[in-house]
Amino acid sequence: MTTIELTALTKEYGGTRAVDDLTCTVEPGRVTGFLGPNGAGKSTTMRLVLGLDRPTSGAATVGGRDYTTLDTPLRTVGALLDAHSAHPSRTARDHLRLLAASNRIPAGRVDEVLEETGIAPVAGRRVRTFSLGMRQRLGIAAALLGDPPVLMLDEPANGLDPEGFVWMRRLLRRLAAEGRTVLMSSHLMNETSAVADHLVVLGRGRLLADIGTTAFIDRSSAPRVQVRTSDPARLRASMAAEGHEVRETGGARWVVEGATAEEVGAVAAREGIPVLELNDVRVSLEDAYLALTSGAAQFAAASPRTTTSTREV
Numbered sequence: 001m002t003t004i005e006l007t008a009l010t011k012e013y014g015g016t017r018a019v020d021d022l023t024c025t026v027e028p029g030r031v032t033g034f035l036g037p038n039g040a041g042k043s044t045t046m047r048l049v050l051g052l053d054r055p056t057s058g059a060a061t062v063g064g065r066d067y068t069t070l071d072t073p074l075r076t077v078g079a080l081l082d083a084h085s086a087h088p089s090r091t092a093r094d095h096l097r098l099l100a101a102s103n104r105i106p107a108g109r110v111d112e113v114l115e116e117t118g119i120a121p122v123a124g125r126r127v128r129t130f131s132l133g134m135r136q137r138l139g140i141a142a143a144l145l146g147d148p149p150v151l152m153l154d155e156p157a158n159g160l161d162p163e164g165f166v167w168m169r170r171l172l173r174r175l176a177a178e179g180r181t182v183l184m185s186s187h188l189m190n191e192t193s194a195v196a197d198h199l200v201v202l203g204r205g206r207l208l209a210d211i212g213t214t215a216f217i218d219r220s221s222a223p224r225v226q227v228r229t230s231d232p233a234r235l236r237a238s239m240a241a242e243g244h245e246v247r248e249t250g251g252a253r254w255v256v257e258g259a260t261a262e263e264v265g266a267v268a269a270r271e272g273i274p275v276l277e278l279n280d281v282r283v284s285l286e287d288a289y290l291a292l293t294s295g296a297a298q299f300a301a302a303s304p305r306t307t308t309s310t311r312e313v
């Protein structure tokens, strides 16, 4: 099993600490979402893993080895860092053929990844004619070329259309189900919550959270229930007796704070209150993420406040 290991990883550019004492392990068999505000250090971390930059201190290894010591790196780590890295005057197929040849990958693999990423019909076109979404697919094709156990994708959903989102989600889930290590940075919270089992969150280069996606959302959610009833007065009185505040949210719907659907349902059944709809309200990944990172956003309008670290592997 091939993990990505970061050990006290630190990178300074002049006076800026882009990555600050980052220690975590990205595990195989799951999709790990790599989150953080602009400038948090996600791309720098990925570049350090790929040996494109040298750490100021600490280490980044893949399967216990420094990336730069790998004989055929594309067979170990497939990476998408920059959708514009392919030479614009080359065709997509030629771009992939060159990459395959320099990594001792059979040429037949090129057609497989072109098919897999949906760009086989345009493989003979020059990359300069590609849209952003097509370039992203080409970048992912390049990442898949060596059938690597580790994939590291910087904002892979960038520029994809809705069909592309669905394709990407299925692809990443399948790669993780095959036991690969998948690290994906994104600013798209819906996308991330749909695909990532696990999250690593950075703020100003530091680790803010290393936690399962569900646990992260659950931790941020105080219990709250939405209920629709034809007798809100009795609902309010009964819930007040149990110590819960009830607020109207419009559309004859009410929110009970601090209670679960089971608790509200039991009270309603006992008191004979008609319930037309009842469900627990969970916060979204976006809400949970914003709550964690609000103090670490370098370019936010709000004034900074202290953040806390959350870790659960």
Ligand SMILES: Nc1ncnc2c1ncn2[C@@H]1O[C@H](COP(=O)(O)OP(=O)(O)OP(=O)(O)O)[C@@H](O)[C@H]1O
Binding pocket: 013, 016, 017, 018, 036, 037, 038, 039, 040, 041, 042, 043, 044, 045
């Ligand atoms: N080559 C460089 N020279 C100087 N500073 C750099 C360099 N690369 C990154 N930085 C700085 O390091 C910090 C982290 O940048 P990085 O691109 O890693 O963040 P990020 O989390 O990927 O951001 P985004 O979400 O905006 O892509 C920023 O302050 C950035 O300005």
